[in-house]
Amino acid sequence: MKYTKQQLIEALCAEYDYLCHDDFNPDEDPTLDEYMDTLEKMDINDLVSETFTDENYTLDEFMERWL
Numbered sequence: 001m002k003y004t005k006q007q008l009i010e011a012l013c014a015e016y017d018y019l020c021h022d023d024f025n026p027d028e029d030p031t032l033d034e035y036m037d038t039l040e041k042m043d044i045n046d047l048v049s050e051t052f053t054d055e056n057y058t059l060d061e062f063m064e065r066w067l
Helices: 005-020 032-040 044-050 059-066
Strands: none
Touching (some): 005 059
């Protein structure tokens, strides 16, 4: 794996923070800290799955954008 677990978590949190910045619903959305806690419990394969990357939007592109 080219990326560490911590790098994946940082990138996913950056994306989450961006997506929730103007559209956060406290009744439905976890806080950034809660989201990070959830990610910490995942293994690296689950974290990669959480990026929703594929052959059209690669993990490298995701990481370049969010890390």
